[in-house]
Amino acid sequence: MDMWTPLLLALLGASRAFGYGYEEHWFTTQVDHFSFANNDVFKMRYLVNDSWWDGDGGPIFFYTGNEGDIELFLENTGAMFDIAPEFGALVVFAEHRYYGQSQPYPNVSLSDPARAGFLTSEQALADYADLLTHLRATLPGAQASPVITFGGSYGGMLAAWFRVKYPHVVQGAIASSAPILQFTGITPCEAFGQVVTRTFGKEGDMCPRVIRKSWDAIDRLTADQEGMDWLSDAWNLCSPLNSSQLTDFKQWLNDMYTNFAMIDYPYPASFLSPLPGYPVKVACSYLHDDHGNDDRALLTNIYDVINLYFNYTGAADCVDTGSQGTSSLGDDGWDFQACTEMVMPMCYDGVADMFAPSPWNLAEYTAACRARHNVQPRPLMAPLLYGGLNITGSSNIVFANGLLDPWSSGGVLRSLSDSLVAVIIPNGAHHLDLRGSNPADPPDVIEARRVQREFIGVWIKQYEKVKDRNAFNAAKKRW
Amino acid sequence: MDMWTPLLLALLGASRAFGYGYEEHWFTTQVDHFSFANNDVFKMRYLVNDSWWDGDGGPIFFYTGNEGDIELFLENTGAMFDIAPEFGALVVFAEHRYYGQSQPYPNVSLSDPARAGFLTSEQALADYADLLTHLRATLPGAQASPVITFGGSYGGMLAAWFRVKYPHVVQGAIASSAPILQFTGITPCEAFGQVVTRTFGKEGDMCPRVIRKSWDAIDRLTADQEGMDWLSDAWNLCSPLNSSQLTDFKQWLNDMYTNFAMIDYPYPASFLSPLPGYPVKVACSYLHDDHGNDDRALLTNIYDVINLYFNYTGAADCVDTGSQGTSSLGDDGWDFQACTEMVMPMCYDGVADMFAPSPWNLAEYTAACRARHNVQPRPLMAPLLYGGLNITGSSNIVFANGLLDPWSSGGVLRSLSDSLVAVIIPNGAHHLDLRGSNPADPPDVIEARRVQREFIGVWIKQYEKVKDRNAFNAAKKRW
Numbered sequence: 001m002d003m004w005t006p007l008l009l010a011l012l013g014a015s016r017a018f019g020y021g022y023e024e025h026w027f028t029t030q031v032d033h034f035s036f037a038n039n040d041v042f043k044m045r046y047l048v049n050d051s052w053w054d055g056d057g058g059p060i061f062f063y064t065g066n067e068g069d070i071e072l073f074l075e076n077t078g079a080m081f082d083i084a085p086e087f088g089a090l091v092v093f094a095e096h097r098y099y100g101q102s103q104p105y106p107n108v109s110l111s112d113p114a115r116a117g118f119l120t121s122e123q124a125l126a127d128y129a130d131l132l133t134h135l136r137a138t139l140p141g142a143q144a145s146p147v148i149t150f151g152g153s154y155g156g157m158l159a160a161w162f163r164v165k166y167p168h169v170v171q172g173a174i175a176s177s178a179p180i181l182q183f184t185g186i187t188p189c190e191a192f193g194q195v196v197t198r199t200f201g202k203e204g205d206m207c208p209r210v211i212r213k214s215w216d217a218i219d220r221l222t223a224d225q226e227g228m229d230w231l232s233d234a235w236n237l238c239s240p241l242n243s244s245q246l247t248d249f250k251q252w253l254n255d256m257y258t259n260f261a262m263i264d265y266p267y268p269a270s271f272l273s274p275l276p277g278y279p280v281k282v283a284c285s286y287l288h289d290d291h292g293n294d295d296r297a298l299l300t301n302i303y304d305v306i307n308l309y310f311n312y313t314g315a316a317d318c319v320d321t322g323s324q325g326t327s328s329l330g331d332d333g334w335d336f337q338a339c340t341e342m343v344m345p346m347c348y349d350g351v352a353d354m355f356a357p358s359p360w361n362l363a364e365y366t367a368a369c370r371a372r373h374n375v376q377p378r379p380l381m382a383p384l385l386y387g388g389l390n391i392t393g394s395s396n397i398v399f400a401n402g403l404l405d406p407w408s409s410g411g412v413l414r415s416l417s418d419s420l421v422a423v424i425i426p427n428g429a430h431h432l433d434l435r436g437s438n439p440a441d442p443p444d445v446i447e448a449r450r451v452q453r454e455f456i457g458v459w460i461k462q463y464e465k466v467k468d469r470n471a472f473n474a475a476k477k478r479w
Numbered sequence: 480m481d482m483w484t485p486l487l488l489a490l491l492g493a494s495r496a497f498g499y500g501y502e503e504h505w506f507t508t509q510v511d512h513f514s515f516a517n518n519d520v521f522k523m524r525y526l527v528n529d530s531w532w533d534g535d536g537g538p539i540f541f542y543t544g545n546e547g548d549i550e551l552f553l554e555n556t557g558a559m560f561d562i563a564p565e566f567g568a569l570v571v572f573a574e575h576r577y578y579g580q581s582q583p584y585p586n587v588s589l590s591d592p593a594r595a596g597f598l599t600s601e602q603a604l605a606d607y608a609d610l611l612t613h614l615r616a617t618l619p620g621a622q623a624s625p626v627i628t629f630g631g632s633y634g635g636m637l638a639a640w641f642r643v644k645y646p647h648v649v650q651g652a653i654a655s656s657a658p659i660l661q662f663t664g665i666t667p668c669e670a671f672g673q674v675v676t677r678t679f680g681k682e683g684d685m686c687p688r689v690i691r692k693s694w695d696a697i698d699r700l701t702a703d704q705e706g707m708d709w710l711s712d713a714w715n716l717c718s719p720l721n722s723s724q725l726t727d728f729k730q731w732l733n734d735m736y737t738n739f740a741m742i743d744y745p746y747p748a749s750f751l752s753p754l755p756g757y758p759v760k761v762a763c764s765y766l767h768d769d770h771g772n773d774d775r776a777l778l779t780n781i782y783d784v785i786n787l788y789f790n791y792t793g794a795a796d797c798v799d800t801g802s803q804g805t806s807s808l809g810d811d812g813w814d815f816q817a818c819t820e821m822v823m824p825m826c827y828d829g830v831a832d833m834f835a836p837s838p839w840n841l842a843e844y845t846a847a848c849r850a851r852h853n854v855q856p857r858p859l860m861a862p863l864l865y866g867g868l869n870i871t872g873s874s875n876i877v878f879a880n881g882l883l884d885p886w887s888s889g890g891v892l893r894s895l896s897d898s899l900v901a902v903i904i905p906n907g908a909h910h911l912d913l914r915g916s917n918p919a920d921p922p923d924v925i926e927a928r929r930v931q932r933e934f935i936g937v938w939i940k941q942y943e944k945v946k947d948r949n950a951f952n953a954a955k956k957r958w
Binding site: 030032033034035036037038039113114115116117118119120122123126129130133163164165166167168169171340341375376378380381384385386387388390391392393394395396466 | 592596605645819871945
């Protein structure tokens with residue numbers, strides 16, 4: 001904390017000091033920014049760190065919170081505070097509506113669209129624009145501060161779209177692992193599973209081959225109660241399997257492999273689950289293909305991978321197939337978003353990927369969403385409102401994608417213009433570049449961060465010029 | 480109509496042929512594009528003329544309909560079809576939701592925000608984006624068509640904001656008489672009235688001086704019933720004045736002078752009301768200042784101006800103080816918008832302007848809006864969502880403003896960048912440049928239209944390049 005802190009706290013109405021040198025604040029904004037049928041307001045939470053801020057126009061580094069408690073992202077976005085001192089930046093983490101403590105309607109049911117229906121990316125971006133406008137208007141020295149947004153995954157989509165939609169609020173965006181192209185009609189549904197498979201395949205062909213074989217083994221074994229009982233026991237499941245859960249059970253397993261690829265970081269981390277460095281390599285080192293036709297031997301072998309993912313710390317008594325190991329991500333909220341705006345088609349063929357064949361079926365998907373949330377998905381909403389790949393009318397975004405990360409399938413992998421820049425991190429997993437620097441970082445992520453810093457500097461300089469011209473115009477404006 | 484017409488009609492499901500060579504069509508879209516609390520859809524109307532279209536990628540000229548029946552704007556936007564042949568353009572006029580025949584909830588009460596609350600500019604722009612995406616997807620030859628938006632007044636704001644918010648849909652915008660700066664904290668409230676006064680003053684000082692004196696005369700005369708009766712008779716009012724109407728009555732008179740300035744066209748026209756060429760000059764020629772202290776003589780003189788505005792055709796039996804003479808503008812809808820998002824502060828001091836002194840009072844304004852529409856105005860909504868003057872992150876907009884037009888007070892009068900260009904029309908009134916060419920056009924509006932054509936050509940060429948690069952990128956995209 002520097003000399004400004006007491007003043008800042010007074011101005012922002014800070015409620016309590018927070019970990020990592022952050023202060024927690026609240027901001028009141030509209031539930032519906034775009035219409036007048038609902039005039040409710042709610043309080044969103046944000047965290048501020050002014051330790052490094054040049055309070056005379058220094059930039060604001062703004063994390064566009066995504067689907068979870070903002071503290072989770074604060075803990076996994078060290079890159080922002082690694083570079084804040086160099087730029088004299090104020091660091092702000094904003095919590096996404098309907099996640100963490102930022103609840104428009106506390107204890108809302110996500111099957112009540114009349115209240116849950118305002119959980120959309122457009123509304124969240126308007127929250128952030130409102131918050132930043134407030135900060136610029138009320139924080140001494142921030143009035144002319146350039147704003148650089150940061151975000152990873154869905155947060156990266158928000159960081160980029162924030163620049164696209166609010167260029168008057170945001171001067172540039174670092175969009176990490178942001179699958180803005182993972183939508184209907186833009187990216188083929190099979191791409192995602194193929195990247196997961198490629199990441200497992202980097203350790204050799206055997207690893208995806210064993211996993212690919214396991215799906216049929218599961219089907220054969222779970223065809224009767226005796227086999228299900230065996231599997232429940234062999235995999236140490238918290239609740240014994242029954243036949244009505246089989247679809248969800250396989251989806252849970254599918255998600256686990258996907259998560260392995262997402263968090264295939266070069267050092268031990270605990271983003272989605274505590275895991276050793278390069279966990280895919282460790283997982284694959286457990287798998288072997290000498291089971292012949294013995295399904296039970298094969299699945300016992302697969303259990304070693306499950307146990308790695310769900311019990312690396314040794315603290316778990318059993319394996320909970322109802323979770324992916326992280327409690328801070330708002331899975332229910334995301335499920336609602338996936339059922340409304342964030343419809344990202346995925347399909348698997350079991351040939352080019354290592355998963356059980358499963359076509360993309362919008363009708364089934366829609367029926368399931370109707371049943372769970374009483375909503376009708378709008379698969380074309382995000383492409384309509386944000387433009388898909390067709391964003392060359394915008395500027396000042398760095399899209400960084402690690403090629404180990406399944407979500408790179410929907411990422412911007414080629415630069416679209418001089419100021420819409422793609423940075424590829426061949427040895428990077430899901431937004432590795434946003435994590436704090438680490439001795440185990442591969443050179444390509446170090447280079448990615450260098451490029452990001454360089455562009456941030458360019459955007460800030462560019463904004464100084466525009467600011468000067470705006471001031472000039474404002475002074476000269478006559479009617 | 481060219482050879483494509485039958486095919487187009489079949490594809491678009493045209494319902495009937497229309498005046499000016501236009502076909503009328505309907506498009507179904509969401510009532511709420513940004514949330515899922517309301518999942519209703521409605522049909523919006525749009526008019527299409529393909530007489531001049533180069534159906535192999537020729538541009539789409541898209542009028543962003545504003546507050547009225549779209550036919551009114553079709554009839555007053557001849558500039559679009561003057562230049563359509565040169566560009567081989569498809570011409571589309573889209574009707575704004577809640578106006579004309581594009582009613583999400585037919586016969587909705589504008590004091591029922593649960594249903595009327597979706598009457599906002601953001602929702603209207605999303606309608607237009609949805610419609611254009613549909614047209615590009617379904618019209619053979621339109622897939623890669625650049626879109627140029629046109630609009631005047633609020634329609635000009637929409638044309639510009641459409642480019643700002645949807646650069647993936649819109650390649651460039653001609654925003655005529657678009658007061659995007661007429662909002663709280665951007666333009667002083669006194670500016671508007673001063674421009675009206677300046678326009679009346681161009682005929683000499685006497686004209687605004689007489690009008691300025693008339694307000695006190697009205698106050699003195701309407702202080703008692705006898706005076707009100709006299710005035711009702713002298714001004715041939717359809718309904719006799721009573722003291723409860725005096726505020727509205729003076730507002731009606733205020734609006735009339737404003738409208739005179741807005742439609743001070745160089746030739747006879749009937750946009751808001753049928754009037755001769757340069758009607759302000761005609762009005763001022765009626766006024767003289769030799770009334771001494773005779774209020775009745777002064778107001779009898781003012782009646783000549785009223786009679787000019789409301790009865791130039793000689794068809795009116797009496798003067799209706801409940802109207803401004805045009806039935807196609809949706810005054811009620813606009814009043815709702817002015818009470819919600821389009822809060823444009825105006826004030827008068829009677830010194831620098833010719834009006835009765837009247838401060839801007841947000842509390843009173845809010846109370847009146849609550850009473851009329853059950854809504855709470857959000858004066859900072861438009862600046863928050865669109866950025867006010869701070870749109871240098873955007874591009875490809877020509878802002879044209881006539882300096883006779885009061886709305887130029889909130890217009891962009893200086894270029895903000897090489898591609899955010901201000902064009903001033905010293906002898907132009909409200910979106911004169913969008914009207915069809917006329918032998919009486921002053922040279923400055925001819926030049927303004929030339930500049931607009933030049934930029935349209937540049938934007939179309941620019942888009943060809945981006946299109947090529949996008950196609951290249953799409954072809955090379957791998958995950």
